[in-house]
Amino acid sequence: MMVVNVSEAKAQLSRLIDLVYHGESVTIAKNNLPLVDLVPHKVRGRRTLGALAGLIQIPEDFDQEDSVINEMFYGETQPAEGKDGTN
Structure with missing residues (x-):
């Protein structure tokens, strides 16, 4: 393993890159x-669309409000509004 200081690395960057390569x-x-390790870049594989299909289940009540969380945000429990905006 080769250890070089920052100023030496600046002066010999091309050579160091070649060594790492x-x-x-x-x-x-x-x-x-x-301080840092000089490492070669690793090419990431492509993501596969739908790779997790069927592995994640979203509960039926996912988009329902939670009274405990509402109380944390608003203090007291807020009465639910009707569809027309009235209580």
Whole structure:
């Protein structure tokens, strides 16, 4: 494993990148304390649309208000409004 200080890394960045590309471990240090590891970029795989289909179940009452949560937001329990906006 190679440890280089920040100023040396600035001066030799291309060489360090080449070393990492070929499998060498490189750590960049500041004041002799390891700061970061220089690592090659890993290409992420593509996401598959619908990969979790059938694995997640949403309860029937998912969009219903919860009286405990309403009380945390509004203080006392608020009376439910009718469909026409009246109590």
